[in-house]
Amino acid sequence: MHQLVEYIKSYLGSTQTPGSAGNWFWATVYVLLVFVGLSVAVIAMNWLERKILAHMQVRLGPMRVGPHGLLQPIADALKLLLKEDIMPAEADKLVFWVAPFIVVLAAFTVFVVVPFGPTHAITDMNIGILFMLGVSSLSVLGIVTAGWASNSHYPLIGALRSSAQMVSYEVAMGLAVVSVIIMTSLNDTGTGTLSMIGIVQAQLAQGEWFIFKFFPLGLVGFVIFAIAMVAETNRAPFDLPEAESELTAGFHTEYSGFRWSLFFLAEYSAMIAVSSIAVTLWLGGWLRPFPNLLSGSTWDFIFNLCPGITFLLLAAITFYNVVRMPKHPFFKIQTIGLAGFGVVLGLIGLFLLIPPVARTVQDIYWFSAKVAAFMYLYIWYRGTFPRYRFDQLMKVGWKVLLPVGFGLLILTAGVGMREEIWRAIQR
């Protein structure tokens, strides 16, 4: 036991990711941790989306299963697993069965290179961002095959629609990403990097997040990516596959039960994946606000308190709602359950306040907080924007985002050249 603790301690002091150290054991642990974390995040997103949407529309949302509907995602998951699994009679059995797994695998494999911190990534690839874009584009294959294998008109047309949408927005997305990679090359050596960790370190070295770089060029690139990533993940306002009333839904019309829930899982983890690309490329990844300006032990101490305080705040909100629960004996168990949930949140908060723990989770906390902001944006979009028609969607992709992306690329390269020449003159 003592040895184990020492081993973990010695590991936490390391400066490498498990992938680059070639350590099988820790790589496996990280993979499991990321998988569990992702699943919990998807479950939490499910609940939060329903609740936040409901409150935006002045409804209560799920209130019956557990206090404030907290157990609703579990009930939903059970319902999906117990549902009758229907496969169309004339469907291509094998492809119908494989398609959801392609989508899920593509959505989860991407997380191999997501940098939750300088050492908290499964591995750091030299081609990190290229790998992420490439693997996430593989989910198009799953969508196309799902639509085809259903052997039905609506899914086939829906699959063509969704894949055309994803393929066209990938172009604009790539252009925005390339403009960031040009920005990473503005250092003394003059070579940029594609590695996810390298991109964040470049932002640290240049002293600003790339969203503020060459104002407004960084911001424009970020906006292009932010629009394209919503279209990439088939979410509102580009959620044509969800349009069951006007288009008879999309590629997953014939899917039900467990297989449908795999598409659902893939959609949410793809949302988290593209948000983490955006966070890494433009919002400084794991960097806390003002890492260069507000440095020193005092600021370190203050920022180290943030993760614990967040959880304590959540616990406080929970206890406030415990007090507000109806006093009727019918709600007794729910009140106790909610109080227990609050106690768990509070204990996590206290645990995160211990200085060595706080220092270790610091980067993970900032990364997750930024990704969480994006997740809220996704829900907000869904609550506020009306759905685009397909031709409007294509028009936005090809006639607005693509030309703006090209212009952005040329301007970024030009301004970057100017800066390089300026620096060469000064030297």
Added chain:
Amino acid sequence: MTPQNPPVATAFFFYLLSATMIIGGILVITRKNAVHSALALIAALLAQAGIYLMLYAPFVAGVQIILYAGGIMVLFLFVIMLIAIDRNMRERQFNKQWLVGIAAAAALGAMLVGVYTKGRALFQTTRVPLDETNNTQAIGSLLYGQYMFAFEIASLLLLVAIIGAVVMAKKRI
């Protein structure tokens, strides 16, 4: 944490990826259903990307995934799905050119055996001295430095092809 980094590119992975590629390749030509063939081809291409990674060529691996597995195969699937698959299922899959096939296979096999037995002297067995951490950057500087002209010519050719495709596909511009 071990001080020295054990190599991840072990023989096990090479055999695993090669087996995937070979099985995928065989499935591509033996499946009657063209969509199944395409899926098998995707598996083979992904295994090939893995082998590029083992050869310390990460950029080629990434481009392989994006272009072949992600781009070209989607196009393949589009085309396959829009043609009538029932008719293809009834058609004969192999033609009767046994003699030519055997001759070609024998020639290729002889070449492979020759390279395997006598090729040790022809090819260097040591690793290429390019470091994994910066060979992507090296490709970039070569493409935009030494081979700039060829690169630009190739991109111009592709641009012409794209414009041509648009002009031919659209009746009224």
